[in-house]
Amino acid sequence: MTRRSGLRMGSRRTWRAITCLVALVMAAGFFASVLSARAFDGGVPVVPTPTPEPAADQIPRDTAIFTPDGKIIPDGFRSNQMIIRVKKDADPAVVAARWGVQVLGWIPELRLALLGLVDVPDTTIMLDPVSKDPDIDIVEVNAITKAPEARSAINFSTQLPSGISPDYGYSLTGAAQTTCVDGTGVTVAIVDTGIDTTHPDLAGRISPDAYNVLTHTNDASETANGVDDNGDGIVDGMYGHGTHVAGIVARVAPGATLLPIKALDDEGVGDAYAVTEAIVYAADHGAKVINLSLSSSSDSKAIETAVNYAAEKGVIIVAATGNDDTSNPKQYPAAIPGVIGVAATGPDDVKSPFSNYGSDISISAPGTDIESTMPGGAYGVSSGTSMAAPFVAGGLALLLQAQPSLSAEAARATILQAVVSIDSENPDYSGELGSGRLEIPGAVPCQ
Numbered sequence: 152m153t154r155r156s157g158l159r160m161g162s163r164r165t166w167r168a169i170t171c172l173v174a175l176v177m178a179a180g181f182f183a184s185v186l187s188a189r190a191f192d193g194g195v196p197v198v199p200t201p202t203p204e205p206a207a208d209q210i211p212r213d214t215a216i217f218t219p220d221g222k223i224i225p226d227g228f229r230s231n232q233m234i235i236r237v238k239k240d241a242d243p244a245v246v247a248a249r250w251g252v253q254v255l256g257w258i259p260e261l262r263l264a265l266l267g268l269v270d271v272p273d274t275t276i277m278l279d280p281v282s283k284d285p286d287i288d289i290v291e292v293n294a295i296t297k298a299p300e301a302r303s304a305i306n307f308s309t310q311l312p313s314g315i316s317p318d319y320g321y322s323l324t325g326a327a328q329t330t331c332v333d334g335t336g337v338t339v340a341i342v343d344t345g346i347d348t349t350h351p352d353l354a355g356r357i358s359p360d361a362y363n364v365l366t367h368t369n370d371a372s373e374t375a376n377g378v379d380d381n382g383d384g385i386v387d388g389m390y391g392h393g394t395h396v397a398g399i400v401a402r403v404a405p406g407a408t409l410l411p412i413k414a415l416d417d418e419g420v421g422d423a424y425a426v427t428e429a430i431v432y433a434a435d436h437g438a439k440v441i442n443l444s445l446s447s448s449s450d451s452k453a454i455e456t457a458v459n460y461a462a463e464k465g466v467i468i469v470a471a472t473g474n475d476d477t478s479n480p481k482q483y484p485a486a487i488p489g490v491i492g493v494a495a496t497g498p499d500d501v502k503s504p505f506s507n508y509g510s511d512i513s514i515s516a517p518g519t520d521i522e523s524t525m526p527g528g529a530y531g532v533s534s535g536t537s538m539a540a541p542f543v544a545g546g547l548a549l550l551l552q553a554q555p556s557l558s559a560e561a562a563r564a565t566i567l568q569a570v571v572s573i574d575s576e577n578p579d580y581s582g583e584l585g586s587g588r589l590e591i592p593g594a595v596p597c598q
C-alpha cells in the first residue's frame with residue numbers, strides 16, 4: 152500500500168515536470184516550424200511545398216502504402232493485403248494483432264500468412280515499419296498476377312489463319328511423333344482459371360485432388376459470372392484459359408494426369424498469395440510438373456519461397472514469360488532462378504510478335520495460333536506465351552515417364568538441351584529466346 156501511495160505522490164510531481172517539459176518542447180517545435188516555414192530566399196518568403204504523392208505505380212514495394220479500400224493499385228497490388236513470413240515459433244495471429252490486421256490465410260509449410268485490413272476505415276499502414284517487426288522476415292503487398300493474355304491487346308480467342316495447320320505446334324515439337332510414351336504416371340498441375348473437367352478430351356485424365364485456392368474447395372471447374380470484374384471492357388475475358396492450357400498438355404502427353412488448381416478468376420486475375428498456395432498444394436499432391444501460364448512484373452518473395460519448396464520436392468516449374476514484346480521488366484515467376492521460362496514462336500520458328508524475350512528466358516515453344524480445348528466440349532485457337540509453356544510441361548511429362556529416376560534438375564537440363572536452334576530465324580534476338588525451340592524427340596528418343 153505504502154509503495155503504491157508513494158508512487159501516486161511521485162507521479163503527481165512527475166506529471167508536473169512532464170507537463171512543463173512538453174510545453175517547452177511544443178513551444179520550441181512551434182518556433183522551429185515557423186522559422187523553417189518562413190525561410191527566406193532573396194528576401195521573398197518561401198512556403199515549403201508539400202511533397203507530392205507518388206503515382207501509385209511508382210510506389211516502391213518496400214514502402215508501399217497499405218490502405219483498406221482494397222483497390223488494385225495500377226502497378227498491380229491489392230492495397231489492403233500483405234503477405235508476411237513469420238519466424239519460427241512466432242504466432243501469425245499475434246503478429247497480425249500487433250499491426251491491427253487480420254489473418255486471412257496461412258500456409259504452414261512456408262510460415263506465410265496473408266494479412267488484411269477488414270472493415271477498418273481510415274487506416275493506413277506503411278510496410279517499412281512492419282518489415283522491422285522482429286517476428287517477420289518477409290513482407291510484401293499482395294501483388295496481382297494475371298494470365299498474360301489478360302493484360303495484352305491480343306485476342307485470346309482467334310481464328311486459325313489460312314495455310315496454318317491446327318496441328319502445327321504438336322508436329323513441330325515432335326510431340327505427335329513421340330508415341331513410345333504418353334506421360335502415364337506423371338501428374339502435371341495446371342495453376343490457372345480452372346479446367347472444364349467434362350471436356351471429352353480431358354475427362355478421365357483429371358486428378359481427384361483438383362483444388363480451388365480461391366474458395367478452398369475441390370471444385371476447380373471453369374466458371375464465368377457474366378460480370379466484367381476487372382473493368383477492361385471484356386466480360387469474363389479469360390473464361391476457358393485454363394481449359395485451353397490443359398488441352399495442350401493433354402495433347403502432348405495424353406497419358407498424363409492433370410491436376411487443376413484454380414488460382415485465377417474468369418478475367419484471368421489472381422494474386423501472389425493464391426499462386427504461392429497453389430504451388431505448395433501441387434507439390435504436396437503429387438505433381439511432378441507445375442504449369443504456370445501467368446505472370447507479374449513483381450518479384451514476389453512469397454512465390455519464390457514456394458518455388459524453392461517445390462524444387463526441394465523434385466518438382467519442375469514451367470512458366471509463361473509474358474506477352475509484352477519486351478525484355479524489361481522481367482516477368483515472374485518465369486524469371487525466378489530454376490523456373491523454366493518459356494517464350495513463344497510461330498509456325499516458322501520466328502518469335503511471336505507479342506512474346507517477351509531476354510537473357511532470363513529458358514526455352515521457346517509454339518505459342519502463335521495454337522488449337523486446343525475450350526469449355527463446353529469446344530475447341531479454339533489462341534495465341535500467347537500461356538500456350539507455349541504447356542508444350543514444355545507436356546514434354547517434361549513424356550520425359551519423366553521415359554526416365555522416372557531422373558532428378559528434376561537433370562530433367563530440366565535434358566529438356567533445355569533438346570532444342571532446335573532458331574537463331575537464324577531470329578537474328579535480332581540472339582541468346583534471348585532461351586536455348587532454342589522445344590524438340591521433344593531430342594529428349595525422348597522413341598527408337
Ligand SMILES: [Ca+2]
Nearest residue numbers: 383385388418
Ligand atoms: Ca474483363
Ligand SMILES: [Ca+2]
Nearest residue numbers: 378380387417
Ligand atoms: Ca467475370
